[in-house]
Amino acid sequence: MNRRFALKTLAGTGLAATIAACAPMMSQEPSIAGVLSSNDQFSTLVAAADAADLVGTLDGDGPFTVFAPTNAAFEKLPEGTVEALLQPENRDQLSAVLTYHVVPGVVTSDQLIGERLSATTVQGGDLHIDATGEAVHVNDARVTQADIPASNGVIHRIDTVLLPE
Template sequence: MNRRFFAKTAAAVALSALVAGCASQADGPGDIVDIAASNDDFSTLVAAVQAAGLVDTLKSDGPFTVFAPTNDAFAALPAGTVESLLLPENKDKLTEILTYHVLSGAVTSDQVLGERLSVPTVQGQNVIVDGRVGKYGSGVRVNDANVTAADIIASNGVIHVIDKVLLPK
């Protein structure tokens, strides 16, 4: 009896997992915020997006291109910077920094390989996207940050992981 119960339970769990997996694939990728929130490497970015009140914007239709700094990128900022930016009185400065990481439209890495482009951000200033082979190798750079993972496709755009926080001038 216990073996039969265990076998039925295991089969039910496996079937549930299969159905859930198929359902999520049928729905397609999540939006930019959902994808970032599902990855522990972006917990600081997600906290910053929440503090700046940009969640609804980055969950909207877009499309957007987001240069997403990792937790390590935020940790490399001077001590106390992230904590200061997350304070309510610094919301405008935080919003300015975060929107400097966002482009209007979906730009994938194949569109910039071999090119050096000055591209306007949602914040208003331009970033330099450099996809040329040079002294930094064959990877794509955004200002002085390296793209460490490219073309994470979301339902409302694309995410490129970067190793530094971009700061507007």
């Protein structure tokens, strides 16, 4: 009887250890869309992604790197720009602007430090990244917070909306 109990205990312990070993692989972090929607400073970006029907993409498998403009970044655009982009007839233009902020794959700040490079966006244009100075710049935007983790990628908060050329 003691032998059976010992074997059951050993088997149970082995199963628990296997599950515990796999736990780090099961991400508890929300997706990019979840991270953005849980932070009020990205409410304009989230509304724009919803209007462009891109929330599902930002919830998808990825991985993606998103250069996420804050509400203050959107406020720096000329008056009426955001409202115009949110109109249904401008959905393609809005989608182009938003996908210009997304790079396939995960690019973290430690990969950028000391580098000057270009990255092709989901929209098809190139972003010019300069991490050779005190701050990281993406085109004319400054990264104000790097490496915000998500289950399907990484987010870098920026202070200016990037506009495709």
